[in-house]
Amino acid sequence: MIRAILILAAVWAAAAPPAAGAPPAYTPVVTPNGATLPWKMEDGVKVFHLTAEPVECRIAPGMTGRCWGYNGRTPGPTIEAVEGDRVRILLTNKLPEATSIHWHGVLVPNGMDGVGGLTQPHIQPGETYAYEFTLRQHGTFMYHPHTDETQQMALGMEGFFIVHRRPPARRVDRDFAIFLHEWDFEPGAASPNPATMTDFNTFTFNGRAYPGTAPLVVRLGQRVRIRFANLGMDSHPIHLHGYRFKVTGTDGGDIPPSAQWPETTVNVPPGETRTIEFTAGVPGDWALHCHKSHHAMNAMSHDVPNMTGVDQSSAAALISRLVPGYMPMGQNGMGDMQEMAAAMGGPANTLPMMTGEGPFGPVGMGGMFTILKVRAGLKDYRDPAPYRAPAGTRAWRVSGSAARAKKAEGGLDMKGMEMGKMKMDGQENPR
Numbered sequence: 001m002i003r004a005i006l007i008l009a010a011v012w013a014a015a016a017p018p019a020a021g022a023p024p025a026y027t028p029v030v031t032p033n034g035a036t037l038p039w040k041m042e043d044g045v046k047v048f049h050l051t052a053e054p055v056e057c058r059i060a061p062g063m064t065g066r067c068w069g070y071n072g073r074t075p076g077p078t079i080e081a082v083e084g085d086r087v088r089i090l091l092t093n094k095l096p097e098a099t100s101i102h103w104h105g106v107l108v109p110n111g112m113d114g115v116g117g118l119t120q121p122h123i124q125p126g127e128t129y130a131y132e133f134t135l136r137q138h139g140t141f142m143y144h145p146h147t148d149e150t151q152q153m154a155l156g157m158e159g160f161f162i163v164h165r166r167p168p169a170r171r172v173d174r175d176f177a178i179f180l181h182e183w184d185f186e187p188g189a190a191s192p193n194p195a196t197m198t199d200f201n202t203f204t205f206n207g208r209a210y211p212g213t214a215p216l217v218v219r220l221g222q223r224v225r226i227r228f229a230n231l232g233m234d235s236h237p238i239h240l241h242g243y244r245f246k247v248t249g250t251d252g253g254d255i256p257p258s259a260q261w262p263e264t265t266v267n268v269p270p271g272e273t274r275t276i277e278f279t280a281g282v283p284g285d286w287a288l289h290c291h292k293s294h295h296a297m298n299a300m301s302h303d304v305p306n307m308t309g310v311d312q313s314s315a316a317a318l319i320s321r322l323v324p325g326y327m328p329m330g331q332n333g334m335g336d337m338q339e340m341a342a343a344m345g346g347p348a349n350t351l352p353m354m355t356g357e358g359p360f361g362p363v364g365m366g367g368m369f370t371i372l373k374v375r376a377g378l379k380d381y382r383d384p385a386p387y388r389a390p391a392g393t394r395a396w397r398v399s400g401s402a403a404r405a406k407k408a409e410g411g412l413d414m415k416g417m418e419m420g421k422m423k424m425d426g427q428e429n430p431r
């Protein structure tokens with residue numbers, strides 16, 4: 001009898017929605033540089049409120065975009081709920097034009113699908129609409145407008161809609177969500193051009209370009225999930241250094257374990273989400289970035305002649321008679337442009353192409369780039385100091401300029417170098 005009651009209680013606990021304010025039965029999602037949408041319980045319904053509005057987007061130090069989004073940000077705050085929840089989402093339109101909101105990947109009754117003109121009237125400026133449905137699945141989904149989509153999504157109107165599994169599956173310790181977005185900002189301009197179809201120049205994780213992106217801070221040994229979403233015009237192959245991972249889900253749901261294979265890069269096409277999982281078994285500062293090389297750069301201009309290997313010295317002498325201070329660029333690659341651009345100063349509100357300082361010098365990346373920081377013994381998830389590789393586990397100079405090497409060494413102790421002792425087992429995906 002007691003056993004039956006215990007079983008019934010366990011079944012009820014698994015099915016009942018948690019009381020408002022009770023700790024969630026899942027690891028809450030972290031949206032780096034972003035936010036999670038608060039909710040309140042009203043008669044058994046989780047009620048959320050989104051406001052569509054113009055927003056300021058701090059792309060990185062030195063650049064702010066005038067964009068559109070939800071609740072003061074782009075991407076909008078992450079909606080987080082649990083399978084079985086009844087949710088009501090209010091949308092207030094504070095844009096200068098009509099909008100609507102679609103729940104991408106969420107299985108809803110047709111009238112809740114949010115396609116302006118098709119399943120409901122467009123939501124006019126000043127109006128508020130309510131959407132209500134029961135969540136019958138779990139996974140990583142999105143929300144975005146379905147009115148004047150080209151303009152509204154290009155300006156940043158999008159967000160995560162994450163539904164946790166009930167009962168919880170294998171628990172992860174850290175659960176991150178990163179929205180990918182490409183923008184076209186004319187040099188010096190703050191408003192992105194929504195008419196651009198292919199040639200974008202600014203690439204962001206959750207509305208931030210490196211070095212404006214927050215790192216993903218993880219304690220050594222933790223199970224990590226990262227969810228990526230893309231509503232742009234281009235696909236983004238996101239590459240993680242130091243690990244192998246498995247793609248465990250799409251916006252269609254879980255991928256069964258028998259269909260998962262190891263990867264180091266996951267391509268995230270437009271209109272899709274991808275979820276990856278791995279165990280963070282090796283400490284370090286591991287790069288996480290889009291592998292389209294132009295997407296890991298800022299303010300990248302593409303309509304330029306190829307100067308690689310071209311001796312510009314005679315041309316430079318001639319041009320500088322007409323344009324005092326003229327400097328030829330690109331002869332030895334783009335790496336020197338960072339320091340040059342910093343010295344010259346670019347247009348206002350425009351980022352240098354490659355920025356970010358590491359312990360050994362400029363990182364030479366921008367755009368869709370951040371760092372997975374894995375450390376033993378973390379007490380909290382604040383950004384830790386740069387990783388210091390143990391003696392014998394960092395690349396070393398064999399020959400070359402001692403002066404350059406000294407600068408590159410960054411003053412680190414190079415004694416006791418011994419190769420061949422680096423422990424690799426933590427990099428294996430144990431499952």
Ligand SMILES: [Cu+2]
Nearest residue numbers: 236290292295
């Ligand atoms: Cu990309």
